[in-house]
Amino acid sequence: MSESVPKASLYYFPPSIWCSAVLLALQEKGYAEDEVDLKSVDLSKGENYALAFLRLNPKATVPTLVVPFEKTLSADSESRYKALTDTKAIIEFLDKSRSAISRTNTTSSAPAPALAPATIAFTAISNNIIELLHSDEGSPNAAKWYNARDETSLQELSKSLGPFFAAKRDAIAFNIAESEKGAVQASTKTKKFWEDKKAGIAELAEVFADAGKSESELSPEGKSKRAEYFKNAKKLWETDLKAVLTRVNKEMLGPFALGDQLSLADMHLAAWLARLVSLAGGNVSDKGDGAISKLENHIGNGFVLPKDFQWNPPQRDGSEVQPVTQSKLAAFWDAVKERPSWKKVYADGLH
Ligand SMILES: N[C@@H](CCC(=O)N[C@@H](CS)C(=O)NCC(=O)O)C(=O)O
Structure with a gap:
């Protein structure tokens, strides 16, 4: 070039x-x-x-x-x-x-x-799936931040997310201070953006900073912030993500979002599912059924996706093609993890 x-x-x-x-x-x-x-x-x-x-x-x-x-x-x-x-x-x-x-x-x-869908009907399914994956209810970032529903897992999560949120909050505070000193020229809109972001991040940073304290050691404010955190985490995992998984699994055609051919929605779905499976304790070597069952168990309360998709998965070892019946998301996982793109992006593990 x-x-x-x-x-x-x-x-x-x-x-x-x-x-x-x-x-x-x-x-x-x-x-x-x-x-x-x-x-x-x-x-x-x-x-x-x-x-x-x-x-x-x-x-x-x-x-x-x-x-x-x-x-x-x-x-x-x-x-x-x-x-x-x-x-x-x-x-x-x-x-x-x-x-x-x-x-x-x-x-x-x-x-x-x-990768663009070839028909109006496929475009509608594709847009629907992408919208679900990017909705607040399906948020893979919120899933990571709220991936603790009891005190032991909150303590564990705070080891990685505590420093992450504290550093973000401090970086924003630094920008605000620089603009107050006149070292940088920020608009009123930008200053408000920084203040709002800092406040939102500080809430979570405080919950993670207090994660090592037992309930009785917390201040009344700390107690209510932790209770709010667990309420949000429970709702996100047990209601919202469960509903989004169910709908995506229903809307997609299998094994990919629009059937046998890879399309735009699969880029979003592959990254989204990789994040959720990793938060549920899965890893790159998991097969589809195993990965999805870890995710179902992580959601809990007996949640399972319907296993109603029959197909012939690609055989890596040259063995005879055997039809398999599984959930569409499990079939998707088996199909997508064979692709060179996936192997490259997730070479160091799921994230
Ligand atoms: N609606 C945006 C969302 C992108 C987004 O949420 N990006 C995250 C990383 S995956 C981010 O930049 N977050 C800012 C932060 O963590 O401070 C999109 O679809 O691109």
Whole structure:
């Protein structure tokens, strides 16, 4: 590729679930390593709250894809770039931008299969599934933060999330202090954004900081924050995620979201399910039935998905093809974990 062709930059954080969906899409679409610049934004250090990043994405989230527009009438350099700040839009853009007829930015000779659904009916199913996975009820990030429903698991979770939330809170506090000193110029809107985020993060940071205390050692305020935390965790896992899993399993066609062929929704679903299975204690070597049964047990109260999908899973060892009946999500897991994209993105384990 010639140096004069500007590249897109993907701002990402490797452990982030939605960044993983985009990384899977880059692999599935056959993008070469040098076609998109990968720029790390360390969420555990609160780098996403720095003014330089907020100028690209005022929502402070990754993935963010900054796309150059070469031909523009405007001399203003800002308008020559567009930032896509939402996983769905980024994956759709990456899908459209590399095809069999791409003439620029294609140093890879890998095939570029179309991931967009081919019919109106499939588009509706695809959008439905993606919407469910990105809903508040299905939030894989909330699932991670609220992955404790008793004091022992809260103590365990606080070992990793306590320092994570404290560092984020401190990074935001640093930005606020810098702007108060006049060292950086932040708008009123940005200052309010920082204050709101800091308050939200501080709530969780306090629950994790107090996780080592027994109930009787907590202040009345600490007690009510812990009770609120457990209430949210119970609702998220036992009602909301359970409902989203049930609906996704029902809406998808199996083994992939739209049947035998991989599509846009599978990028989201693969990353989402990998996160939930990892939170339920599963790992990359789990087969579909095992991974989903760990997830069902983690939700608890006897929850099981219907095992009503019959198919012939790919045989790795050349043995005779045997029809199998399992839940669609278990079939999805078996199908997706065989793909090179999955093996690459989850080479160091689920996250
Ligand atoms: N709606 C956004 C959500 C993206 C999102 O929540 N990203 C998380 C990481 S997976 C994030 O950047 N969180 C900011 C933070 O943790 O401070 C999308 O679909 O891209």
